[in-house]
Amino acid sequence: MRRALRLIRVFTAASVSAQLEYRANFVGAVLASLGEAGVALLGLSLLFSQPGVQQVGGWTFREALLVTGFFMLTEGFISVVVQPNMSKIAEAIRTGNMDFTLLKPIDAQFNVSVRYLNLLRLPDLLLGLGLLVYAASGLNLTLAGWLAAGALYLSALVIVYCIWLGLSTTAFWFVKTQNVTELFNGLFGAARFPATAFPVPVRLLLTFVVPVALITTVPAQALTGTLTPALALVSPLVAAGLFALTRWFWRRAVASYTSASS
Amino acid sequence: MNWAWRKVRVLFATQFALMTEYRAEVVIWMLSGTLSLVMMLVWMAQAEAAPGGQVRGYTPAEFATYFLSTWLISQLMVVWVAWELDPAIRQGQLSPWLLRPLDPFWTYFLGHVAERFVRLPALLGLVALFAWLSGAQFTAQWWAYPAAIGLAVLGFTARFLWEYTIGLLAFWTDSSTSFQELVWLLYAALGGMFAPLAFYPDWVQRVAVWTPFPYMLGLPAQLLSGKATLAQALQGGAVLLAWGLIFGVVRYAVWRVGLRRYGAVGA
Numbered sequence A: 001m002r003r004a005l006r007l008i009r010v011f012t013a014a015s016v017s018a019q020l021e022y023r024a025n026f027v028g029a030v031l032a033s034l035g036e037a038g039v040a041l042l043g044l045s046l047l048f049s050q051p052g053v054q055q056v057g058g059w060t061f062r063e064a065l066l067v068t069g070f071f072m073l074t075e076g077f078i079s080v081v082v083q084p085n086m087s088k089i090a091e092a093i094r095t096g097n098m099d100f101t102l103l104k105p106i107d108a109q110f111n112v113s114v115r116y117l118n119l120l121r122l123p124d125l126l127l128g129l130g131l132l133v134y135a136a137s138g139l140n141l142t143l144a145g146w147l148a149a150g151a152l153y154l155s156a157l158v159i160v161y162c163i164w165l166g167l168s169t170t171a172f173w174f175v176k177t178q179n180v181t182e183l184f185n186g187l188f189g190a191a192r193f194p195a196t197a198f199p200v201p202v203r204l205l206l207t208f209v210v211p212v213a214l215i216t217t218v219p220a221q222a223l224t225g226t227l228t229p230a231l232a233l234v235s236p237l238v239a240a241g242l243f244a245l246t247r248w249f250w251r252r253a254v255a256s257y258t259s260a261s262s
Numbered sequence B: 001m002n003w004a005w006r007k008v009r010v011l012f013a014t015q016f017a018l019m020t021e022y023r024a025e026v027v028i029w030m031l032s033g034t035l036s037l038v039m040m041l042v043w044m045a046q047a048e049a050a051p052g053g054q055v056r057g058y059t060p061a062e063f064a065t066y067f068l069s070t071w072l073i074s075q076l077m078v079v080w081v082a083w084e085l086d087p088a089i090r091q092g093q094l095s096p097w098l099l100r101p102l103d104p105f106w107t108y109f110l111g112h113v114a115e116r117f118v119r120l121p122a123l124l125g126l127v128a129l130f131a132w133l134s135g136a137q138f139t140a141q142w143w144a145y146p147a148a149i150g151l152a153v154l155g156f157t158a159r160f161l162w163e164y165t166i167g168l169l170a171f172w173t174d175s176s177t178s179f180q181e182l183v184w185l186l187y188a189a190l191g192g193m194f195a196p197l198a199f200y201p202d203w204v205q206r207v208a209v210w211t212p213f214p215y216m217l218g219l220p221a222q223l224l225s226g227k228a229t230l231a232q233a234l235q236g237g238a239v240l241l242a243w244g245l246i247f248g249v250v251r252y253a254v255w256r257v258g259l260r261r262y263g264a265v266g267a
Helices: A002-022 A025-048 A062-093 A097-104 A106-112 A120-138 A145-168 A182-190 A200-208 A213-222 A229-255 B002-021 B023-032 B035-049 B060-075 B081-090 B094-098 B104-134 B145-169 B177-191 B202-209 B218-224 B230-261
Strands: none
Touching: A002 A106, A025 A062, A025 A182, A025 B035, A025 B177, A025 B202, A062 A097, A062 A106, A062 A120, A062 A145, A062 A182, A062 A213, A097 A106, A106 A145, A106 A229, A145 A182, A145 A200, A145 A213, A182 A200, A182 A213, A182 B023, A182 B035, A200 A213, A213 A229, A213 B035, A229 B104, B002 B023, B002 B104, B023 B104, B035 B060, B035 B104, B060 B104, B060 B145, B060 B177, B060 B218, B081 B104, B081 B145, B081 B177, B094 B104, B104 B145, B145 B177, B145 B218, B145 B230
């Protein structure tokens, strides 16, 4: 465990010094973060600015902002940690550079998951946290709510990581898979809004088929105290199940790896 | 004239062949642009729950028709040229293009046009499927369809020109593609991807009518929903044409100035 933490520190330091080479990119990254936040906030404020609308799917504006906050936070997590690493898996398989990763005396899945960090997208995380704090300041939230939300959000991050890893691992067989993650991004766009704001069939789809609702709506419900115990249990169970599944899938994929041109 | 036609034909044929290679990706890209569909579902649920079953006069079925039309039109408006110009300029891949007796603009333009034809069969299939699932009903007036297609063609040309100009900013800056995201936000918001333009505050609407955005997305969508008149379509077409000319002149000027700065790579 201590070795893992030390490695993460080394990887982070390497990412930082590599990215400080391209300081001008920071401007671009900030613009991109603001664009993301703009899309999320615009949709929500339009819904609430219609005459007579007090609630959307049973959520007040402040409560729905919590969902948007978790959405921005997750966007940040994807841009900072998940996407920079996962997008390199397919490339490493195509060029045969995966050889070097597999030869290193550390767990290969750990290595491909945390080697690169895109710190330029840290503003996404800050925007998400800012939104959460702003939304929470107008609501009566309990400490228990925060703790439950924190725990559930951790499972949410594990779910996001597992889905990306699972999709990226298919590259061991299909090589060209970068676009498949686009599909996840498309569905994940629905997480900007509380799951209850969707028609019932879609809501079920977003909860059980593609667990988008577990990522943003469930932690927000834990904060507002409207979470049902069943859903509170589902989220960690799905996270643990997905983690075991992707771990098994990754091992199978590595076992079938034959390096480039063989 | 004859030689120009031949160039167009050859470029179109080669680009069409190139794009059919990526047909699976084209379908995936189509499904990744879900903003209109997400907004459609949320607004439909809103109208369902509202007293009287409607929001600002839109029933769930009308929301479905409007947003599905927006999705259809926005799929015809997809432009990624800024992402291609950025590496071409920064890594010097532009150099061989400059030796040809033809502005690279035309190759990119016809590439995008050819991709529309690759996209169309799957697109129409998906629209039919979504319309059946959501209860959307498109207008029965025949003239709305050619009018919407005309606006889409003009809108696509205008969008392509401004995206190309943004891509050309790579002559000066490394983060040209990030500007593209901000302009996209403006286009999506004023185009009506989040909600019909009438749902916005008055001052936004007053500003929006001077921009090209409402006429390239919202107006064709309203035409397909049977909520806009032929006169509005003609007026919108005129505005788009004017903007297209402006963007065309700006694109040409930026290209000429930028080319003087271009020193291939490492020069």
